[in-house]
Amino acid sequence: MQQQQQTATLTTVFSEVLANLAFMFTDTEPGEPVLEGEWLETMISYHGPYQGTLRLRCTRAFTVLLAANLLGIDPDDDEAEHGADDAAKEFMNIVCGQLVTTLHGTDPVFNLSIPRSTPLAEPPDLYSEDVSTTSTLWVEGHPVQLVYAAGPPTAGA
Amino acid sequence: MSHNVLIVDDSATIRQMVRKVMQMAGLDVGEVYEAANGIEALAQLADRDVDVILVDINMPTMNGIQLLTRMKQNARLKDIPIVIASTEGSKQRIDQMKEFGASGYVRKPFQPEQLRDVLAPILGVSSHAAAAADGNADDGLF
Numbered sequence: 001m002q003q004q005q006q007t008a009t010l011t012t013v014f015s016e017v018l019a020n021l022a023f024m025f026t027d028t029e030p031g032e033p034v035l036e037g038e039w040l041e042t043m044i045s046y047h048g049p050y051q052g053t054l055r056l057r058c059t060r061a062f063t064v065l066l067a068a069n070l071l072g073i074d075p076d077d078d079e080a081e082h083g084a085d086d087a088a089k090e091f092m093n094i095v096c097g098q099l100v101t102t103l104h105g106t107d108p109v110f111n112l113s114i115p116r117s118t119p120l121a122e123p124p125d126l127y128s129e130d131v132s133t134t135s136t137l138w139v140e141g142h143p144v145q146l147v148y149a150a151g152p153p154t155a156g157a
Numbered sequence: 158m159s160h161n162v163l164i165v166d167d168s169a170t171i172r173q174m175v176r177k178v179m180q181m182a183g184l185d186v187g188e189v190y191e192a193a194n195g196i197e198a199l200a201q202l203a204d205r206d207v208d209v210i211l212v213d214i215n216m217p218t219m220n221g222i223q224l225l226t227r228m229k230q231n232a233r234l235k236d237i238p239i240v241i242a243s244t245e246g247s248k249q250r251i252d253q254m255k256e257f258g259a260s261g262y263v264r265k266p267f268q269p270e271q272l273r274d275v276l277a278p279i280l281g282v283s284s285h286a287a288a289a290a291d292g293n294a295d296d297g298l299f
Contacts, residue, residue, distance in 0.1 A: 097244025
């Protein structure tokens with residue numbers, strides 16, 4: 001499967017998990033985007049017969065909203081703020097688990113890394129034209145960027 | 158009769174979600190204990206009685222496979238039903254869990270009824286067990 005197709009598959013899997021797990025829905029048009037605030041990158045990789053790395057780049061405000069939806073609480077609740085990082089990491093864990101079977105089938109066994117989140121020094125290029133690796137979506141006004149790379153994690157990842 | 162449950166998952170968010178999903182599934186749950194990895198789970202099990210354990214696979218320190226193996230080697234713990242709740246969907250991995258003695262498997266993300274269909278027969282909840290057995294072959298039970 002070409003990398004561009006793999007990225008498209010990631011977009012589909014991401015949207016489905018987001019809908020099924022958090023009852024949130026993706027859009028390809030920005031609407032009124034929420035761009036300000038701290039940006040985070042949550043990364044997870046898998047290895048086995050094939051290898052790959054997934055990254056989710058989003059604002060902290062999105063992770064708070066994600067946590068609120070996962071827990072069924074108000075985004076202003078302290079619990080949503082407290083659980084934001086954990087929600088993003090577990091969300092990517094589930095996306096990765098779904099992605100590997102979608103891309104590679106259910107026969108091979110893969111090991112997933114423990115997801116980790118790091119702050120980004122600056123917002124990513126949301127209008128990147130490199131669709132072979134990058135997909136930018138909008139969720140309730142929040143931009144989220146997905147980056148997929150086949151192969152082992154790059155140095156520093 | 159309510160049932161005590163131990164949820165073993167490194168994500169606090171998932172542990173809270175599972176608590177709510179169990180309530181939504183209509184299961185008669187008593188005490189719910191939590192552990193973030195296998196080591197914490199074994200510590201909880203040292204002085205608590207639980208009726209079923211939900212275990213993630215991918216956890217730091219001691220993962221779900223290691224926990225399962227340790228429990229099956231322990232005379233006091235080996236008969237506690239263990240349900241794997243994981244993102245992993247590999248057939249080999251699921252078969253491996255069965256060989257190691259897991260009682261069931263539910264893949265994340267799961268809906269309340271999917272968790273109910275796996276847990277109810279293990280806990281002997283007759284109404285839901287009947288619903289799960291009635292035409293639902295893929296109920297996640299081994």
